[in-house]
Amino acid sequence: MASGDIQNKYQRLAQEYAKMKSQHSVLKKAVIDEQSKVAELTESTKLKDLSIRKFEQEIDSLTFRNQQLAKRVTVLQDELDSASVKKKNKMKGPVEPAPVVADPSVFGEDLQKKIQENERLHMQVHQETEEHRQVVASLQVRLEQLEKEAGQHQSVLDSIHQNHKALVDKLQQEKAMLEVKLQKQETDVRDSKRIADHCQQQLKRVHADLSYRLDDSTKVIQEKVIFNDTKYQELNVLNVPTHDRKHQVKAKELIGQALGYIADLVSGMSNYLTYAEQRSQIFPMDSTTGEPLSPINRRLCQYLHENAAHLRPIEQSFRSFHEGLKEDALTTLETATGIQDFSEKFHSYVAYMEKLLPYQLRSLEEECAVSTCSATLEARNMELHASLPKLTATLSKLDNYLSLIAAASKSSREHPRTNQAAFFTQMAGGLNQLHEVLKEISKHYNTKVSLEHQLPTATQKLKTTDECVVSSLVALVSCTGKFAPFFSSNLEFFVSRAGYRTRGVSLCRDTEGPVSSPVVTDLRDRATSYISRLKRPCPESVPYKTAVLNRRTLLSSTESREGLAQQLTTAQEKIRGLEQEKEHWMLEAQLLQVRLEKETKRVSQLEVDLRQLQAGQVLTPAPPVEVTPTAAPGDRKSVGSEVETSMLGKLESSAADESSESETREQLIKAHFTGRVTELTSQLQLADSKAVNFNSECRALQQRLGLAEKAKEKFQEELQTAQQKIAQLQDELTTTTSNYESQLSMMSEHLCSMNDKLTQQRDEIDALKLSNKGSKKGKGR
Structure with a gap:
């Protein structure tokens, strides 16, 4: 949605809101006026009720006086009748003394006056009663009309208030939704721009690559590919089937x-x-x-x-x-x-x-x-x-x-x-x-x-x-x-x-259709077997969670590498000392073993010689020493000389043993140092491999550091761009808010002026109505 459409929609909403607000104030004032009129009519009705009660009291008093007068008239009429009877009797009988009677003309006049006054009062009471009844009826009708109008106005006011409230809530929701949608669209626009730039770059690369491939393919086709003619069946059988x-x-x-x-x-x-x-x-x-x-x-x-x-x-x-x-x-x-x-x-x-x-x-x-x-x-x-x-x-x-x-x-x-x-x-x-x-x-x-x-x-x-x-x-x-x-x-x-089916079927003249070459069938079978061999299950790989755990372990071990290196150096020094001691004691043990073997052989030889001497036999000399011819057994001298000769051989043999022991010791020392050199060489090779491994790890870490720095720079640039866009959006929001506030203030002023005009017109209408009512009442009277 464009920003102009949103602004036009907000302007229309503001106009509708201003209209509803003006109608609300006018209706509210009309309802207040009607309520005041209803209150005035209620007061006038109360006053009329008081006057009616006063007239009813006067009527009651007049009725009581009329009853008294009627009784008085009845008494006077009886007296008059009795007086006329007595007068007739007097004329017939003896003359008796007449009682003192008042003048009947006086009573007649008094009675006539009372009757006239009573009649006049009756007429006046009747007229007042009729007028009061008419006034009460007209007031009752007007009161009902006013209550009905007040109820209608109240219902209209309530419905308008509810509609106004619902409209305001709806407008607020739409505003929030539009703001969210605007933010989303701005985010989408940013993403789309970034994707478009990336796609543009990819398009350029792909276009360059495809152009290069097209040129290369065109060149190969022009120089290498032979024209394929599907007209001849013997050539068409070599085509790849579709x-x-x-x-x-x-x-x-x-x-x-x-x-x-x-x-x-x-x-x-x-x-x-x-x-x-x-x-x-x-x-x-x-x-x-x-x-x-x-x-x-x-x-x-x-x-x-x-x-x-x-x-x-x-x-x-x-x-x-x-x-x-x-x-x-x-x-x-x-x-x-x-x-x-x-x-x-x-x-x-x-x-x-x-x-x-x-x-x-x-x-x-x-x-x-x-x-x-x-x-x-x-x-x-x-x-x-x-x-x-x-x-x-x-x-x-x-x-x-x-x-x-x-x-x-x-x-x-x-x-x-x-x-x-x-x-x-x-x-x-x-x-x-x-x-x-x-x-x-x-x-x-x-x-x-x-x-x-x-x-x-x-x-x-x-x-x-x-x-x-x-x-x-x-x-x-x-x-x-x-x-x-x-x-x-x-x-x-x-x-x-x-x-x-073979390509070029429509161009083939053979009604039975072309037949593929056996070479094509063989190639198809080979392709089928190759694809079937490819359908093998993939080897199991390391799960993603295990890889993440291994990477975390590697990172944690990398952080504690210095401490581990120090511990490794200390342990290597201890191991080196222990190995030296081990080599020393191993050498001593080997020498002692050689000595033990030599002594064991010597002891066994001496035991054999001792047994031979005890048996009276001739001693066998040691193998490397030459022995003189033996003498007779009975000659002692010869025996003594033989003994001496054998002892000399033993001394020579002991010297030879010492020389052989020294040679053996030299050979053992030489073998020991040769093994030590070999071991040190293997350790040196192991150290070289570790150094190469550490060097590769350092290079990999250096590359990761470079990539992280590049990513950091890229994110910083994106952050700066985002901050600039946020500042721009804030400026636009401030401008839009100020425009809306100015428009609302102008609409409020316009509504206030319209309300003042409507109030003046209403007052004039009320004044004209009151003047018309006064003129009608004057004419009625």
């Missing part, structure tokens, strides 16, 4: 349909084996009632319980093979390595069924041996007994041909490619045979179950389980009945060659 995507799409679609059929087949077979396990547990012996199962049925139930472990991998392996197919890569038997896993899982299942077959046959034989088994039921069992090996044989046949088809993706296949069509044909025949075998098993089992249900020992649980087994067999027959025609109808596509 990928036919329609073939791949159809192959993936057919494999998806096959996956659905295989899933249904696996589900039906799993249901069949599961229900067969339940039936084996309740017939011929019901294990739920405590009766023990036979060893055959127990082992059969154990094997049947393992069916899911052999069936589920079949569907999962084929599903993985289907999910691994892609539309941008051609799928052939040579490249479909996923079929090998599917073939292995199916082979495992076939081996499981072969292991299961003897126990199924023995279980049927045990059912025939039951006393309740009739001859007809035994015949049906034998028919089923003959059908079960056919199922295993058919599955084994399918396994063999599936393994041959899967072997096409191996580099060590033993069959030629021309036999693949025969394998698929035999596979289709095996599926048809599987359908027929399952139909036969379902028929025999249905007949067997109908006969078993007629037995008196057949329980409801057995009947329900048999119905489930029959329904699972019917589902298997239905599934294979769909799978076999599907495979047979698409057999031509399966046995057709790979989806390749």
Whole structure:
């Protein structure tokens, strides 16, 4: 959103806000005026009520006086009647003295006056009552109108106040959202500018690189590449074949349909084996009632319980093979390595069924041996007994041909490619045979179950389980009945060659289409084998967490390297001293060992000589000393001379021993120092390797330091740029705030002037209304 659009929107919002504020003040003043008028009318109503009460009191007093006057008139009338009667009697009878009576004319006048006054008062009271009733009615009507108008004004005021509050909240939220959006957009603009600069640089580099490559490629094409003419078939067969995507799409679609059929087949077979396990547990012996199962049925139930472990991998392996197919890569038997896993899982299942077959046959034989088994039921069992090996044989046949088809993706296949069509044909025949075998098993089992249900020992649980087994067999027959025609109808596509076509087909005159050269096929096979060899699992690498921990350990060890170096120097000095002492004592020990051996030999020689002297024999001289001829045994002189000669030989031999000991010592010292020199040389080499390692580490640390300094400079520049932008944005915000404040102040002044004008107009209108009311009242009077 542009800044001009935002400013225009804020101006419109400010105008709306000013209008609402002016309406709010005007309505508030009108409500206050109406409330004052209602208060005045209430006061006038109270005054009128007081005057009415006064008139009612006067009426009551006049009524009381009228009653008194009426009684007075009645009394006077009675007196008048009695006076007229007496006058008649007087005229008839004797004359009696007349009582003193007042003048009737005086009473008549007084009565007439009272009557007139009473009439006038009655008329006046009636007129006042009528006027008061009319005034009260008009005031009541006006009061109701004013209350209604006041209620309407109050509701309007409340609604306007609520709308104004909601509008203010909405405007504040929009303002906050716009500010956040503005900040986000500014951040995006900065990021976009930085990315644009980076992309511009990359574009320049890529453009330069591509220009160089284009020039180089153009030069190579012009100088080296021969023109490829697709007109002649003998030259066109050497072209690299292109990928036919329609073939791949159809192959993936057919494999998806096959996956659905295989899933249904696996589900039906799993249901069949599961229900067969339940039936084996309740017939011929019901294990739920405590009766023990036979060893055959127990082992059969154990094997049947393992069916899911052999069936589920079949569907999962084929599903993985289907999910691994892609539309941008051609799928052939040579490249479909996923079929090998599917073939292995199916082979495992076939081996499981072969292991299961003897126990199924023995279980049927045990059912025939039951006393309740009739001859007809035994015949049906034998028919089923003959059908079960056919199922295993058919599955084994399918396994063999599936393994041959899967072997096409191996580099060590033993069959030629021309036999693949025969394998698929035999596979289709095996599926048809599987359908027929399952139909036969379902028929025999249905007949067997109908006969078993007629037995008196057949329980409801057995009947329900048999119905489930029959329904699972019917589902298997239905599934294979769909799978076999599907495979047979698409057999031509399966046995057709790979989806390749030679370039220049439209230019070829041969109606049968061009044929690729055997060299191209060989190259394609070599590429397929190379790609299959590349699909090997990657070697295990060090986990990221372990690498981070090792790096932290390295950093911590680098920080404490000085302390470790000092400890290493001290330890090396101690080790050097100990090694010197060790060498000294080893040398002394070797010398003592040599001396011990010499002394041991000398002692042994002396013991031998002593034994010979005791035996009276001639002493044998030492080997290196020449000995004189021996004398007769009876001559003492000769014996003494012989003894002396032998002693001289011993002295000579001792001297020779000393010289040999010195030579041995020299040889030991020489060997020791030679070993020491060798050890020092190895230590020197180790020290040189450590020095080289430390030198490389120092170089690496120096490079890291240089990179860190460059990164620091870059971040400082970005920080300065960000600070400049922040300062610029703050200036813009200050300017915008001042503009808004000036506009709001101008609008406030304008609203104040408009309020003053409206107030003056309202006063004039009220004055005109009051003048009109006064004129109407004057005319009414």
